[in-house]
Amino acid sequence: MGIDSESDAAANLQIGPTSLGMVRIYIEAEGVELPLDFDPEEALEIAEELRVAAEAVKAQK
Known part of the structure; x- marks a missing residue:
């Protein structure tokens, strides 16, 4: 699957600061929890x- 491929996958996305001064992008999907700092x-x-x-x-629209 590439960046331009459609997908039926669903996920929750949360973004916020951490207590250690980082920015966390947290992705949660079926069977997956992925914190990215x-x-x-x-x-x-x-x-x-x-x-x-x-x-x-x-611009394409």
């Missing part, structure tokens, strides 16, 4: 990538 700079880079991708999709 990023330092603030990495989190800002991810946020920018999300923004750019959303703008690209909006």
